[in-house]
Amino acid sequence: MAETEPTEPTEEIVETQIKDLDPRFVKQLESAERSIDKNPGYTIDICATILAKYPSCVDVRKIMRQAQFKKYGKGNPVAKLSGDVQGMILSMKAPSMIKKGQALEVMAQAEHLLSQCPQNASALKALASAAESLSYWGTAASAYMAIAQFQPKNEKNLLALANAYVKNKQPDEAAQVCEQILRRNPSNGDAQALARSASVIKTMNKGNWEKEGGDFRDKLKSSDETADLEKAASLVSDEETLGRMVDRLREQIKTDPENVNLYREICANLRTLRRYSEALEYVRQARQQPLGKGDTTLEKWEHDFIVADMENKIETLKAKLEENPDDAATKAELEELSKKEHDYKLENARLMVERYPNDFNYRYIYGQLLFEDGKLDDAIMQFQLSQRNPKVRLQSLLGLGRAFILGAKYDLAVDQLETAKKESKIMNDAKKEIIYELATAYEKMGEAEKAFNEFKEIYSADISYKDVSKKINDYYESKRK
Structure with missing residues (x-):
């Protein structure tokens, strides 16, 4: 790599x-x-x-x-x-x-x-x-x-x-990949550093600072700006440097308030800094501009920043609770905020499904949230529809399997999970998860031999996965008795 x-x-x-x-x-x-x-x-x-x-x-x-x-x-x-x-x-x-x-x-x-x-x-x-x-x-x-x-x-x-x-000076593509990583793992430092570099390269490209016949330093207003850009471009940008870039973009927005690209850049930098509440303010301003009103990406960013801001606060409360587990006020605040976060996600997913009924990715997200609420029949209906999207088909089949297991419909769970297993070509974490749930369904049905065979597949590839090692050892121990 x-x-x-x-x-x-x-x-x-x-x-x-x-x-x-x-x-x-x-x-x-x-x-x-x-x-x-x-x-x-x-x-x-x-x-x-x-x-x-x-x-x-x-x-x-x-x-x-x-x-x-x-x-x-x-x-x-x-x-x-x-x-x-x-x-x-x-x-x-x-x-x-x-x-x-x-x-x-x-x-x-x-x-x-x-x-x-x-x-x-x-x-x-x-x-x-x-x-x-x-x-x-x-x-x-x-x-x-x-x-x-x-x-x-x-x-x-x-x-x-x-x-x-x-390295190939494709900042937009780099930023998209970093966004994909940070959506799953917001604390990934490497992705944050690469996102900062992509932002700097994009800024430098826009300013035409590398034009032949001139040094880009001549085009900067101060030596501080030169230092900021050079540090960020070489992947050693720190929070202070990025903060100054945010300040600079803030001033640019004041003089060019309808430039949606400026809002995009400041939001991307604020996200890297985990200053989600500020990012939320700017994305909302962007959506008020003529070119931002119908921008679905900005709409999604607004939702993402709302969730990220709540998740950030939840992490802070959890850390505070670890230091003082008996703090009843913090515990109550954490429970309230966690419920608020879930309810917001659920309502937003419902609205997205209502607005974009043929976007099966939204249906998958909605199904997951309904499943978490224990609304199994509603979740099953969403998963049955979302499996039509190849990108979330396997996750949807897994969701169906889990919903059927929770509803004690083990034979139906096996059908869905067997299909998901056959369609998973590589033994990665996603396939291990599918096989694990399939084995669990067989266990619930009293099919110990079939469950063992499924657990064995995971054990052969990854002995450390969940409690598979214990499952295998318990099975062999039972055979010795």
């Missing part, structure tokens, strides 16, 4: 664009692109030939990736198994090959494996590492993005992706 710690500045490498290719290759590429659907193998061969000559052309690599997926089709289990093994071997060899100056060979071998199975995480990581060693940051980003498509919750990979975007 890419490092997110401060690094020394390196010479900028400009990756090759399609327009810079030899005209003969451009014609071949046009022909290859037209052949993706009917003859993806031909497209792969042409792209491989071009990449041998122009290894830094990320656009050619993207066309090749499309062809690889087209060729792979619905999936070949044998090819995937073989590819996974070879990918692991390559990932072990890659570091030493890169040190020997064989990064391009690593990239070629990785692409060969990806042509057999494009969902090969080890091969994609090797490709990304080799690309990073050559400062081909666009290529590295495309490899990490490919992993993210089938491992969307892999935080380590998302950090590497955000870092590659920052």
Whole structure:
């Protein structure tokens, strides 16, 4: 994975664009692109030939990736198994090959494996590492993005992706990835640092500070601003630096109050600083501007900041209660605020479902909150609808399984969880959760052998998961009696 710690500045490498290719290759590429659907193998061969000559052309690599997926089709289990093994071997060899100056060979071998199975995480990581060693940051980003498509919750990979975007001077893309990470883990320091860097790069790009023929320092109003930007751009920005950037944006908003982009930037920085109540004020101001009134992203941000502000206060109260567990006033305040937070989320989800009935992601969120309230039938109805969205299908099936278990409808739970298990291709935390609930359903049905077989699958992959180790040991102990 890419490092997110401060690094020394390196010479900028400009990756090759399609327009810079030899005209003969451009014609071949046009022909290859037209052949993706009917003859993806031909497209792969042409792209491989071009990449041998122009290894830094990320656009050619993207066309090749499309062809690889087209060729792979619905999936070949044998090819995937073989590819996974070879990918692991390559990932072990890659570091030493890169040190020997064989990064391009690593990239070629990785692409060969990806042509057999494009969902090969080890091969994609090797490709990304080799690309990073050559400062081909666009290529590295495309490899990490490919992993993210089938491992969307892999935080380590998302950090590497955000870092590659920052290095490639794609601040908007980097900010989006950081937002995705921070939504799940608001305290992730690496994501916060990368978000700050993305914000600075975006600011510098807007000010055209890197224009040829002039030093960007000449365009700044004070030496303090120079120090702020240089520190943030090198990923060593601290709270004081970011605070000054917020102050600067606040002044800009006063002189240009209808500029929604300024509100976006100050909100992003305030979120990184965890100053959610201030961020909420600015996002509400943004939604009053002509270009902000119909902005659904700002609408979502307002909701997110309200929740984040309440969660922040809840964390503070919990910490206070840990110091003094007998503090009745704090305990009552915590209970009241926790209920207020849940009720707000529930009402907001209900309104979103009412407003956007075909947005099944909102239905999933609403179903989860109804489930937490013990309203099982209502939750089941939402999960049954939300499973139509591929992005939340597995979570919806898991939600159905849990609701049926809680309602003592164990056979129905098994049906949903078996389906979810079959559709989960990788043994990640999400699949472990599904299998665990399936085993629990079998336990409730008195099917000890079937429950054991499910727990055993998790045990074989991750002995430390929940209480699986105890479940397995208890089963064997019962057999000895």
